Amino acid sequence: MIxxxxxxxxxxxxxxxxxxxxxxxxEINGVRISGIITETEAYFGLEDPASHARFGKTxxxxxxxxxxxxxxxxxxxxxxxxxxxxxxxKDVPGAVLIRSILPYENIEYMKEKRNCQKYKDIANGxxxxxxxxxxxxxxxxxxxNIDSGLYVEDKEIYKKIEIKKSKRIGxxxxxxxxxxxYIEPNF
DNA sequence: TATACGATCACCT
DNA sequence: GGTGATCGTATAC
Numbered sequence: 001m002i003x004x005x006x007x008x009x010x011x012x013x014x015x016x017x018x019x020x021x022x023x024x025x026x027e028i029n030g031v032r033i034s035g036i037i038t039e040t041e042a043y044f045g046l047e048d049p050a051s052h053a054r055f056g057k058t059x060x061x062x063x064x065x066x067x068x069x070x071x072x073x074x075x076x077x078x079x080x081x082x083x084x085x086x087x088x089x090k091d092v093p094g095a096v097l098i099r100s101i102l103p104y105e106n107i108e109y110m111k112e113k114r115n116c117q118k119y120k121d122i123a124n125g126x127x128x129x130x131x132x133x134x135x136x137x138x139x140x141x142x143x144x145n146i147d148s149g150l151y152v153e154d155k156e157i158y159k160k161i162e163i164k165k166s167k168r169i170g171x172x173x174x175x176x177x178x179x180x181x182y183i184e185p186n187f
Numbered sequence: 188t189a190t191a192c193g194a195t196c197a198c199c200t
Numbered sequence: 201g202g203t204g205a206t207c208g209t210a211t212a213c
Contacts, residue, residue: 041194043194050194051194052194052209055210055211058209058210059209060208060209060210074194074208074209075207075208075209076193076194076195076208077192077193077195077196077205077206077207078193078195078205078206078207078208079195079196079205079206079207080195080196082194082195084194097194099194125195125196126194126195127195127196128195128196168194169194169195170193170194170195171194172193
């Protein structure tokens with residue numbers, strides 16, 4: 001079952017935690033790619049010194065102020081795309097950065113895209129997973145549903161999940177609380 | 188209009 | 201464990 005707006009239109013921290021272990025699906029040119037979400041980070045609004053929304057609404061970050069359930073893709077370091085889903089109600093800024101996934105369906109497709117043979121390294125970073133999933137700013141602002149070809153399925157791949165947390169990655173001025181969440185599935 | 192820098196990765200040692 | 205690549209934004213002038 002595909003996650004709907006109701007899932008995303010909640011507190012950003014809750015959405016970030018509950019996305020863990022679910023299946024990120026990309027449908028492109030009739031090909032279905034998917035992976036298990038293993039790492040997320042929560043970003044908030046004015047009170048968050050690391051958030052794009054910290055100075056208010058701009059041309060780049062306006063989607064963070066929109067209602068939950070939309071795709072927010074931006075360019076980082078001049079060369080990599082990062083995938084986020086918007087969260088919370090309209091005019092309440094929030095987004096969840098998808099940092100890492102484990103390839104699940106169509107692993108060979110991803111290996112080719114990434115020019116990478118090691119299963120573990122295919123999408124263990126926000127820039128990498130965008131390459132593996134063919135995600136770029138063309139889909140910025142679309143809704144995360146079957147029409148846009150990028151969405152999350154509520155599939156319990158891992159029944160029992162221990163959620164670990166830490167400080168967010170690559171942040172100089174972070175908040176006191178931990179807003180990076182991740183799981184370490186047993187194989 | 189100009190400039191500094193970032194929610195990163197790949198490659199080197 | 202360290203560093204260079206690379207460019208859209210935000211911020212300052």
